[in-house]
Amino acid sequence: MLKILKYSFFDLMRSSWSYVYFGFYLLLGIVLLFLNNDLSKAVITLMNVIIVLVPLIGTIFGVMYYYNSKEFTELLLAQPLKRSSIFLGQYLGVAISLSMSLILGLGLPFIAYGLLMSNAIWDFSLLLIVGIFLTFIFSALAFNIALSNENKIKGFGYAILLWLFLAIIYDGLFLMSLILFEDYPLDKVSLIGTMLNPIDLSRTLILLKLDISALLGYTGAVFKQFFGTSFGLIVSFLALTLWVGLPVLRIIYKSKKKDF
């Protein structure tokens, strides 16, 4: 598996898309920091970018990579290799190279700006960790979609729909149900609703460290207990891990059964 990971990783590292992605984050980081002299405000803007763009790029890139390297995959399948290690290797190759671009692209300008000295370092590292989680989650979901659909157009369609659903439509439905059932106690429902969507969960995690904290008082006790303590942080990270684990398991399961 490691060998395949290595091949995929270096293959991607050589491809121009990784550089474009890296360059985009580098530019974003520089523009945000040097045109905007408030570091914590830059972190908020970055959050907006990360929770929207990282999933989108992860999904599209994952699907694209799978369809592109289909011939190579078929060649590999002819060799005496475990199927799970072929697909996991490819998946990890994509996810790791995307995460690298993210970390380097954002990390370099921030270090140049003097982040290591400032107290925003924890907010920033949380941001990066969340970004990496999102990359792993969404490329795993993309591989799932690609594995289940032979038709490229269909695969891309589903991938974009998935992103659209989790990034925007889910929140709309969530808000509508909250307003519809406003006469009932909604604390727990909204907590569970947040847990069920990795994008919402990541956003809440970052906001907890930033500006939601003053507003916490405004909501009920359940919120305060959950978000105010490290228990909430641990549960949130567990949920994110679960979001990585389940799609990966399905990749293994699906790849074993799939007829090429």
Next chain:
Amino acid sequence: MKLLFSVLLFIISTCFASSQTTTVCNAGCDFTSIQTAVDSSKSGDRIFIKKGLYKESNIIIYKKSLHISGEEGTIIDTQNNGYGFSVEATDIIIKNLIIKNIEVSYTKEYAAILLFKSYDFEIENVTVENAFFGFLIQKSKDGIVHNNTISGEGKAEADSGNAIHLWHCENIKITNNDVRRMRDGIYLEFGSNSYISDNYSTENMRYGLHFMFSNENTYENNIFEANGAGVAVMFSKKIKMYNNIFKKNWGTASYGILLKEINDAELKHNIFEDNTIGINADGTNRITYTENTFKNNGYAIKVHGACYDNIYSKNNFLYNSFDLSYSGNLNSNKFENNYWSNYTGYDLDKNGIGDIPYRPVKLFSYLVNRTPESIVLLRSLFIDIIDFSEKVSPVFTPENLIDNKPLMTEVTW
């Protein structure tokens, strides 16, 4: 000439005679008990209490002008029995004392110092520890409460009292006091023409400062931090609030300031930081908010109904989750020339004023008002989209609630 001289001599001699200083200490002084010292003094005398522990309570001073002072280490322990001092006198000074352990009662308002119908008084450098009420001042006039420290140990609003409680008082100066862990830090009921400054009020269960039916008071340069609900100004007129700092008041019903039924007040140069709600205004008329800074609050300002002719100008709204929440119609309230950190407009003619107006009320703040739980969706892409569409064509938020001249740079003062 001789006659005049002798008259003068007589006056001077009587003056000296009338002002005697008696000392109190545990052994070797004029008296060993403060109460007996008080009883045997006459108006104008001084009582000096040397350092030591005095287990006395309910020390009554009735119609005698006394100057009572202690030194460092003079401790009066009331042993949870009634009042510390109970005073009804004019021209009274109490200074440099530590008073401890005031009785908690659910029917009586026991205080370290009770002043009743006292004029020209001065309470200075008094430390009250484990207080129920600190200073209870009733129907008094022209006093100074300066440099005192009052702290309590109450667990709930019901079993704790107020640090400095004024009832039907006039012309009182409350300065440089430190009040903490009480019910209300400073409480004025039917108090007028008072001046409250440079106090530090923190960790109080209810309000840091509380006005009820008290007109024409001024408070400035105070710090109110982490109180149950910040400062409450209710049913009062002509209150001036300058240069105060309100911070870290967090909770479901927590505010920097709660304004209820207030007329003709003025807020200037105050700083509101990290509060759940910076200002909660309910039924306020003709109030001017000038050059205040609202930073990192949940809501900077929350306006409920029945507010008329309020003017908000030259304030800084910096990085609040919501700048403004508004119920009802605009009602001739005015928002003008403020600096909003969320403003995204431009200034082509470079006059320092944004060319497109700013709408401080977001649709999402309206939604959060309806269902507080929807706060989990803060800063989500979907919310940004609906906020934007509301900005373009307002449906739920008041259409004419706009700052027509938003500033491009922060206001400095």
